[in-house]
Amino acid sequence: MKLNYKKVGQGEPLIILHGLFGSADNWLSIAKELENDFTMILVDQRNHGDSPHSEDWTYAAMVQDLADLMDELDLDKAHLMGHSMGGKTAMNFALAHPEKVNHLIIADIAPRYYPPHHQSILKGLNAVDMEQLSSRKQADDSMAEYIPEVGVRQFLLKSLGRNEERKFVWKINLPILSEKIENVGEELQALGSFEGKTLFMRGANSDYIQDKDKADLDQYFPNHKLITIKEAGHWLHAEQPAAVSATIKAFLNQ
Structure with a gap:
């Protein structure tokens, strides 16, 4: 599937995946803060934004979409960030294609199963x-x-x-x-672990990433760190854009 995307900025490539019911435009304000440091590819995942619709709506399909997009853009490797549903796609992608991911950033989602709540x-x-x-x-x-x-x-x-x-x-x-709303809450489908540097960001007022998730984070992403964004809920990038931008920049530039 040929995904719609927006390309913003200059520097090392950073692919950003939105969450459920969202679109690439959700991350434009963050992109403006990072455009001098990174070339950001803001993606509409399938069945969202201006990307095509499909009856096949699984993480396996979304992982393949991302692999195809990187081939289309002639990217052998990139930083990868995803929020919520996009974070699940990014985690599955990093486990399936670790050689294609430089640094990994996951915004307010854990590897575990989430029951339907939408x-x-x-x-x-x-x-x-x-x-x-x-x-x-x-x-x-x-x-x-x-x-x-x-x-x-x-x-x-x-x-x-x-x-x-x-x-x-x-x-x-x-x-x-x-x-197919139950699909969005599935636990990680891929096996193994991603050894690259990984950042998990959670909102202080969100319960999506809990202390009980530490075992899963350690198992799948042994080289990770977890940062809590103060005064933010699940949509932390919309509620605290300055803090989120600064955290992303510091992590990717270290």
Whole structure:
């Protein structure tokens, strides 16, 4: 699958993978802080953003997508960073293709299994009547019954676009994400370990990476360190962009 991506900056290549319901644009503010140090490839993963839709939505498929993208860009090796779902893709990729990864950065996700917990978001997205939709506010009002958090709705609305007939469409493949949501929480599928330098960043107000995950981090990524970003939750790059940018830069430049 040929993925959509944005290329920003100059220097060593750094590939960034967004999380569930997100897109490459989620990382533009971070990219602006790092553009003098790194050439960043901000990727839309399959079924997200402007990348193609597919019924095959697994980490194995997303790992292959990334390998194909690196071949397309003629990259033998790159720094790799992923947030949440993107972090799971990045971890699986590093285990399957360690020779292609320089430094690895994982934002607020651990290797373990996560049970489905996006039911209210999916209900809100599916509640929007796309055939009758005439404005973004109308979509926001429809989602509000299921998703009370304004910030979450605003994040989701970034995936609302228009087709060639100027009708509103979801850029995300909502039917497949709804049907196969359990796939996103799967534990790591690859075997072995990644010996390269690895950074795990977690939000202080998030419970995605817990102290109990240390054994898994040690097993799969023995050369890792874990940093907690203060006053940040799961979307740490949106809540504390300066701290996240500084942490990334320090880690990659060491």
